[in-house]
Amino acid sequence: MVLPTVHDNVKISSTMDDCEIPQHVAIIMDGNSRWATARGLPRIAGHRAGAQAVKRSIEFAIEKQIKWLTLYAFSSENWQRTPEEVSDLTGLLKFYLKSEVKKLHKQNIRIRIIGDITRFDQNLQNDLHAVEYLTKNNDALVLTLALSYGGRGEVIQAVKRICQDRVDKLLDSRDITEDLFASYLFTADIPDPDLILRTSGESRLSNFLLWQAAYAELIFIDTLWPDFDKEDFDRVIDIYIRRERRFGARPGLEDSE
Ligand code: IPE
Ligand code: IPE
Ligand code: MG
Secondary structure, rough: OOOHHHHHHHOOOOOEOOOOEEEEEEEEEOOOOHHHHHHHOOOOHHHHHHHHHHHHHHHHHHHHHOEEEEEEEHHHHHHHHOHHHHHHHHHHHHHHHHHHHHHHHHOOEEEEEEHHHHHHHHHHHHHHHHHHOOOOOOOEEEEEEEEEEEEHHHHHHHHHHHHHHHHOOOOOOOHOHEEEEHHOOOOOOOOOOOOOEOOOOOOOOOOOOOOOOOOOEEEEEOHHHHHHHHHHHHHHHHHHOEEEEOOOOOOHHHHHO
């Protein structure tokens, strides 16, 4: 658990809209391998412990009445890891889909997948589609799993589909607005994240939600993902609430007019 920096403790002004509980929290769940290495364990042990932290974070999100939780579980660049690690990760994913889905469905959680899942084996693709279909009417929490996901790839597939729709005369170049572009992204009907959290001390996005992150509050903590607990979650929400979101506007304007 890392204390917020001094800046994070300073409330600059209460004149703009003070942040409330974030509606959409997106998490870059990083640090599994370092957690395992520090214990002399194989990397898979870190990923298994990371899966337990996923379960905890879903519980915290529900407790806090967060409406959208997006978890970066496997990036398009993670395909570069060894075949053994990729197979361990996909194996874990299959295992947890089977063991957790009923419970998540009972909790009224909708599961969404973003990313290029055609790179996974057909069985896993079928399981992922089935889970999305089963939970499609649930609305307590939308849990989006970013799998084989990369922000640049997501933008490119959007551009290709827009070009095709232009060729098919379904749209005109003048129709291309930010909203239209966003509707071609995997996240089409998901609001932009209010908060992007990364664990493990790294301060980078690693190709996560590049378009959608435009005005997200970014919070980086040193905790390794398998250690992520309720205290971390509370602290992160607290840092977020103390932030002042400006969206490019002038703070305090409404006081002077
Ligand atoms: C995050 O843990 C999980 C994935 C990227 C799949 P890492 O395996 O990246 O762990 P570190 O960052 O090397 O410790
Ligand atoms: C980002 O973590 C991807 C996920 C957490 C799924 P990485 O560990 O792959 O990112 P880098 O390599 O440190 O940027
Ligand atoms: Mg990592």
